[in-house]
Amino acid sequence: xxxxxxxxxxxxxxxxxxxxxxxxxxxxxxxxxxxxxxxxxxxxxxxxxxxxxxxxxxxxxxxxxxxxxxxxxxxxxxxxxxxxxxxxxxxxxxxxxxxxxxxxxxxxxxxxxxxxxxxxxxxxxxxxxxxxxxxxxxxxxxxxxxxxxxxxxxxxxxxxxxxxxxxxxxxxxxxxxxxxxxxxxxxxxxxxxxxxxxxxxxxxxxxxxxxxxxxxxxxxxxxxxxxxxxxxxxxxxxxxxxx
Numbered sequence: 001x002x003x004x005x006x007x008x009x010x011x012x013x014x015x016x017x018x019x020x021x022x023x024x025x026x027x028x029x030x031x032x033x034x035x036x037x038x039x040x041x042x043x044x045x046x047x048x049x050x051x052x053x054x055x056x057x058x059x060x061x062x063x064x065x066x067x068x069x070x071x072x073x074x075x076x077x078x079x080x081x082x083x084x085x086x087x088x089x090x091x092x093x094x095x096x097x098x099x100x101x102x103x104x105x106x107x108x109x110x111x112x113x114x115x116x117x118x119x120x121x122x123x124x125x126x127x128x129x130x131x132x133x134x135x136x137x138x139x140x141x142x143x144x145x146x147x148x149x150x151x152x153x154x155x156x157x158x159x160x161x162x163x164x165x166x167x168x169x170x171x172x173x174x175x176x177x178x179x180x181x182x183x184x185x186x187x188x189x190x191x192x193x194x195x196x197x198x199x200x201x202x203x204x205x206x207x208x209x210x211x212x213x214x215x216x217x218x219x220x221x222x223x224x225x226x227x228x229x230x231x232x233x234x235x236x237x238x239x240x241x242x243x
Contacts, residue, residue, distance in 0.1 A: 006233060007213060009123070009241050010130035013192040016182055016211075018062070019138035021198035021219045022238070023120045024150050026109070026140075031056050033104040038072065041097065047076050057221050062199025064139045064162050064172040065098040073097075085166070105142065109149060116150045119239030124155055126242050133157065137182045137195070139165065139173055139202075158185045174201040174229075176209035183209070196238070203229040215241075 009015050021027030031053070038051040059075055060068035066082070073080065073094070083093025089100035116124075127134055135158035136143060143161035147153040160182035164170070170177040183190045195206030198217040206214045207230025216223070216231030223234045235241070 006235070006241055008243065009194050009213075009215075010127060010132045012132065012194045012212060014133040014135065014183070014186050014188040015127055015194040015196065016135045016137050016179060016186070016206075017120075018197045018199065018202050019136050019143050019146060020140060021061075022117075022196055022217050023124075023136070023152065024114050024116050024146055026114055026142075026146050027061070027198065027219060029105055029108050029112075029114070030060075030140075033101050033108065034060055034068075036104055037097070037101040041100075042076075045078070047078060049076075053220075057200065061221070062139055062173045062197070062201035062205070064165060065102065065141065066094050067172040069094045069098045069101075102142070106145075109142070109146065114146060114149045116152055117237070119237040119242070121152070122242050123238040124152070128155065133186055133188065135160065135182050135186050137179050137202075138162065139178070141166075158182055160185065172201075173199070174204035174208065176205050179206050179209040179211065183211075197226075197231075200225055200229045203231045206230070 017023050020030055034056055042051055055072055059072040081093045083091055083095035085095050087093050087096040089103050134156055136156050137160045139162050141162035160178050165178050179195055183193055190209050190211045192212055194213045195211040196215040197203045197206055198219045200221050203216050203226055214231050216226030216234040218234050218236055226234050
């Protein structure tokens, strides 16, 4: 049931969605993969304090993989060489550690598959019926694989993901670069468009990009934290927008 006070997203020129935690529950897979990998790493390197779920929201959620690794290690006063994206998962570099986590994520995705949130799918259906363009703006390099696995890749004319961001040297969320570039690719003005995010860094990115409406989806980050980051409205599920 839609809230009467919520704006009609179909009146905007476009709606740009984050992927993990907004369209698909892949955030849960990412969270689990990060936890497994960092708990093993912290134990092997005798790093304290131990990894907690809060670390995911504070340092990893919404960021490009390697930026997230560097941020979390820095929070424990640990510095390692950046390395190269081609580093094997066994390498003790930022890139190697990020690749180690990604191997866990890909294994789980292949084994269990993924399905879009029902409420998010209903909103996509409503926007399609209204003729409102939609795009995906994800920091993940797995976005194409996740969208295909969820059966919704063909709904999006534009997918701005971690692969494109790295290729074009676009700064990671919370910088506005990826959202602004996705709007450009979709040929819409941010000020007349909606950005939908569940991550604090993603909300900050959209707010910095000047989007006309920034929607926070509270999947665990916390309503007040999302508002403080720049969300104009926060919902628990995107079905609340379906009229």
